[in-house]
Amino acid sequence: MQNTEAEERKPPDGVKGIVSLQLVLLVFAGGLILMLLVTTVAIGFVGFRDHMVQELENHANDGAVAVGLSLSNAIDGNDRVAASSLIDATFDSSRYLKIRYENIAKGFVIEREAALIPPGIPEWFVQLIKLPSDDFRKTAQVVRGWQQLGTVTVSSHPAQGYVVLWLVMRQLVFVALIIGAAALLLLWLILRRTLRALTNLEVQAHAISKRNFRARAPAAGTRELAKVTLAMNQMANDLGQLFEGQAKLIQHLRKINNEDSATGLVSRRAFYQRVRTEVDSKDIYQRGVIALIQLGEFGQFNHEHGRKQGDLVLRQIAEPIRTFVGQYPGSFAGRLNGAEFGIFLPGVTAVDGHFWLEELIKTLDGVYSDSATGLEVAVYAGVAVVTEASDVDSLRAACDEALLVARAGAVTRCVLHEADGPVANGPADWQALLVDAIDNERIMMLFQPLVRASDGQVRLYQVQSRLEVDGEWVPASVFLPMTERFRLMARLDRLVLARVLKLLETHPDMNFGMTIGSSAVADAAFREHLQSELTSAGALARRLWFNVPEAAVYHHRSDVGALVGMLRRIGGRLIVDRFGVGGAPFSYLRNLSFQALRIDASFIRHVDSIPDNRFYVESIVPIAHSRGVEVFVAGVETAAEWHELVKLGIDGGTGYHLARPVEQL
Known part of the structure; x- marks a missing residue:
């Protein structure tokens, strides 16, 4: 089952559970603010309580004097009923806790x-603040003339004090909470703005640890952090x-190891390494033809005109060869040694390949003859057909045999090695069969898992297509070169795209990858579709990866740029496929926004034992990762x-x- 990739950023190892600096400062400053507010509220509340105690004492004293005067002058203090009525009227105001009138003269209370x-x-509030009730008790004398009738004792009821203090405390706490919350919010905003520079520096440092040097931290607000930010950016x-x-x-080292310095074509070792990958790989079955081309009498030409002129002729010969292979997707050429060149044409028939190579030989003969004035020169070619049973050694031997036959005539000639095998369809037949298969949607899809190196789980399923051609299910390695040649890739890719989108709907936990052909990339109508x-x-588009061959990036840069921009807006992902053999310079790692590259199988074959292959992969990985690009490989x-x-x-x-x-x- 496909494991979806988590997009969220994980903290670096070893820092889980550590309190952040912002939280520490916030807690510390918040604690100080809380202590200040609590102290302020406490001081204010204690002061108001003391004021309330004083008010209640004065109230008790005033009440005692008023009742005493009333019993002394307004009514007869010896009249129990009248005195009781006065005390009841005063007590019913609910402002007194206790009123006691003790009449000494008549002996009643x-x-x-x-x-x-x-x-x-x-x-709990009453117990917490506990007003001193004894301080609220005041006594006054009741007299008539010079005769003392008794004493009246009045105690103010602290209820009003408790009510007022309860209200005041709630107001103080509410105001303190508002002020505290506002202070904490302001503090949090200040700390967030101030420490944002540290967060940016952390992100940048994490990116640098992943060798992504494009990350830049914005300027900080404080002088010290601004200096650190400037240093990190530098x-x-x-x-x-x-x-x-x-x-x-x-x-440069890749060019030295894999390219011929005189012609710019691939070297002998690199040429046969790619041929071996195309022919021997278990992943693909590749039909096609391979040709060895020799310039006759080149040794004599060097002797008469000099090595410098000989190198010039080799470069002139390489140009039409380079143009020739550029016309056929997937083909490649190399200088093998001296005046010998090799060409591999995938997916073509023997008749078709032989015809095209004959035309090329005529062109090369014209270039060679124009330079070798005064010499009888010729160009020879031996062609062998790639079959399912072919290997590199047998193909090389077949080309050598055909080349010997061509040289025997001492005239420019291209000889096809006769090999037993089924008669292949010609170009016209192929075109008709492909159009019929696409129109009738006779297509079958296979799914090859792309396995993650970290845990062995499936990252995505690479879609491979098969077409039913003439009653046989033909692999993509056979029909794709012809499909590209006849400009049918856009139609085929539309068909594959429709089926892959349905798969995304029915398999919501899986990612898929599909290849877009070079001619489809260059087709504006296909890009709009x-x-x-x-x-x-x-x-759904975010779970779909598109493979674009590196050769398409090199030959259709503006079209690929338009495709990349469209995918970036929509959320699709791009893989540069067959990386390393398409001829595109490293600079597009910086100029194009793609998510992954897949190194060609020719660099993966025997990577454990061929130092050059290991060096190439080892060099590509950190550079790609520094740009945030994942590195996949093919042909393991x-x-x-x-x-x-x-x-x-x-x-x-x-x-x-x-x-x-x-x-x-």
Whole structure:
């Protein structure tokens, strides 16, 4: 089952559970603010309580004097009924806790007393502030003339004090909470703005640790952090330039190791390595033809005109060869040694390939003859057909035999090695068969898992197509060159796209990858159709990866740029496929926004034992990762290769060792 990738950013190892600096400062400053507010509230409340105690004492004193005067002058203090009525009237005001009138002359006592706890006030609050009730008790004398009738004692009821203090405390706490919350919010905003520079620096440092030197931290608000930010940005810039220089150095070393210095074509070793990958790989079955081309009498030409002129002729010969292979997708050519060249044409028939090569030989003969004035020169070619049973050694031997036959005539000639095998369809037949298969949607899809290097789980399923041609299910390696030649790739890719979008709907936990042909990339109508379909698909497009051959990037740069821009807006992802053999310079790692590259199988074969292949992969991985680009590989066929690739830091790969293509998911 496909494991979806988590997009969220995880904290670096070893820092989980550590309190952030912002939280520490916020807690510390918040604690100080809280202490200040609590102290302020406490001081204010205690002061108001003291004021309330004084008010209640004065109230008790005034009450005692007023009742005493009333009993002394207004009514007869010896009249029990009248005195009781006066005390009841005074007590009913609910402002007194206790009123006691003791008449000495008549010997009676009148007393009224209320409950201490006022209604609506929590008992804990009463116990907490506990007003001194004894201080609220005041006594006055009751007299008539010079005769003392008795004493009246009045105690103010603290209920009003508790009510007022309860209200004041709630108001103080509410105001303190508002002020505290506002202060904490302001503090949080200040800390967030101030420490944002540290967060940016953390992100930048994490990016640098992943060798992504494009990340730049914005200028900080404080002088000290601004200096640190400037230093980090300068370091990232210096490291980026260092890696850029390393990329150029690797490109240069790659040219030295894999390209012929005189002609710019691939070297003998690189040519046969790619042929071996195309012919021997278990992942693909590649039909086509291979040709060896020789310039006759080149040794004599060098002797008469000099080596410098000879190198010039080799470069002139290489130009039409380079133009020739550029016309046929997937083909490549190399200088093998001296005046010998090799050409591989995938997917073509023997008759078709022989015809095209004869035309090329005539062109080369004209270039060679124009330079070799005064000499009888010729160009020879031996052509062999790639079959399912072919290997590199047998193909080389077949080409040598055909080349010997061509040289025997001492005239420019292209000889096809006769090999037993089925008669292949001609170009016209192929075109008709392909159009019929596409129109009738006789297509079958296989799914090859791309396995993650980190945990061995499936990252995505690479879609491979088969067409039913003349009653036989033909692999893509056979029909794709013809499909490209006849400009049918856009129609085929539309058909594949429709089926892949349905798969995304029925398999919501899986990612898929499909290849877009070079001619489809260059087709503006196809790109518009692709944009329309992906826009309609919505979120499904984010689980679809598009493979574009590196050769398409090199030959259709503006079209690929338009495709990349469209995918970036919609959310689709792009893989540069067959990386390393398309001829595009490293600079497009910086100029194009793509998510992954897949190194060609020719660099993966025997990567555990061929130092040049290992060096190439080892060099590509950190450069790609520094740009935020994942590195996949193709053609992993042994456990030793996979083990070495995982050590080199690749992100995932495909190949028969990892998983074979399947028809059902």
